[in-house]
Amino acid sequence: MSAPAMGTRKTAHTDSSNKKKKGPGTLAIAYLVIYNVVMTAGWLVIAVGLVRAYLARGSYHGLYYSIEKPLKFFQTGALLEILHCAVGIVPSSVVLTGFQVMSRVFLTWAVTHSVREVQSEDSVLLFVVAWTVTEIIRYSFYTFSLLNHLPYLIKWARYTFFVVLYPMGVAGELLTIYAALPYVQKTGLYSITLPNNYNFSFDYHTFLILVMISYIPLFPQLYFHMIRQRKKVLGHVEEYSKVE
């Protein structure tokens, strides 16, 4: 889904500064700064690639191909974030982060990469743009936070852009999965049928439908969690400016 760990990391950061626990050491912070800078740069590359390809072609169609490789590289690289939580240098839940990163990786590899026919769909552009803008803001937010110099603009952007980007990304993802369905059914992609020696079967087509259905309970929960985080993080500043 398009806005992984947006609210949760922020509260986790505040939590870790309130608890008496030792935070990550200097080496870990240095590494994390480098990681977040590299990721920001990577998604900027993707953003620039999209703009250049659009200007060169003059249409939105088929822009996926122009950024396919950096998209795969940097989105897959986000798997490291699960490791960061597991090792403890980032105070987020391994399960939550894992779930969010895996859903992105699933869409990148198991849907878009695997079903060639959907790569030229406009829905792919929809979620790629949503992801790109989200990730540039998110990774620069972390970079600045780690260096203790967070410009209010970045904080505001992180807690405001999602209002549009999150539904946009979800729409793109769902439409892409939906577009992939007929091809998966026709070719029996990633499916196992009976009979076989291990008495097991798996229908990828049905699985994709179940994934789409799972968005129904999950998306509202994550979205409204972010809305609540926004009120908490940005709310008091607005009140302060009203007083003045």
Added chain:
Amino acid sequence: MTRLRLQIRKTPAPGPPTPAKRKPAKKTKKAVVFFEVEILDAKTKDKLCFLDKVGKILPSFSLHWYPARQSIRLDPKGKSLKDEDVLQHLPVGTTATFYFRDLGAQISWVTVFLTEYAGPLLIYLMFYFRVPFIYAPKYDFTTSKHWVVHLACMCHSFHYVKRLLETLFVHRFSHGTMPLRNIFKNCTYYWGFAAWMAYYINHPLYTPPTYGEQQIRLALTVFLFCQIGNFSIHIALRNLRPPGSKTRKIPYPTKNPFTWIFLLVSCPNYTYELGSWLGFTLMTQCLPVAFFTLVGFIQMTVWAKGKHRSYLKEFRDYPTLRSPILPFIL
């Protein structure tokens, strides 16, 4: 000194808490120490109830919560006091402050166990008899041509009948109840996995084990051995505890050879349970059964480690050779 108990009993009158009914103190020849007791809400620290002159009297006051969902503790974040705890023997002065926490709707362990075990028994049989709407219509009410499928049905059914009977006649539960939401969680797990396994084993396109009769015979031996073992452990654990009591003792090997595993393992009931399901996996050569075994093993390991830790904490002389669930390994 006479023993007195603080009991919170629900009275028929609904509505806000009423003050304690105070009976006049009975005249005694010995001097009796009276306690004052206040009960605060563990979260808000509101005073829920104040009882003075708690002596030989059993106070009662009405709460919205029946006893099973009341948690009374000395510290807001501490462990609950037990029903058998006696006011005089608690580390309190003559003014005792207790904290109350509502545990939420409760359901009895027996009810949960019976429901979660009856499901798999019946569900598996539905797949075995191939009731309509599961497989293609031409297979309705047919039987599998593989004898291992009949054997598997007998083993699976035996396992759950055994569990139901043990719930009714063998187990002695420490806690009467658990949170109500557990029944939904547990039934989803047991019933879901039972349906998933049964679907494949009883499928018209089921493939019997690769090594045929040899494999099935070995699997059945392992399964039966572990069923007897598991039952032996349940009996041994039951005998540690006199009827109606909640005492806790270290389990030791008995004359029954199946209990000698207590020398190496704290929770051999889980060890045998794992063995049974490994046997069943080998017997059916079915991947969903392997998944079920794996998930069950992970959960039982978590429980075994917890139990092992609480044994070590409670008993100074706990045998050091024992591992939680797998001898020397885990």
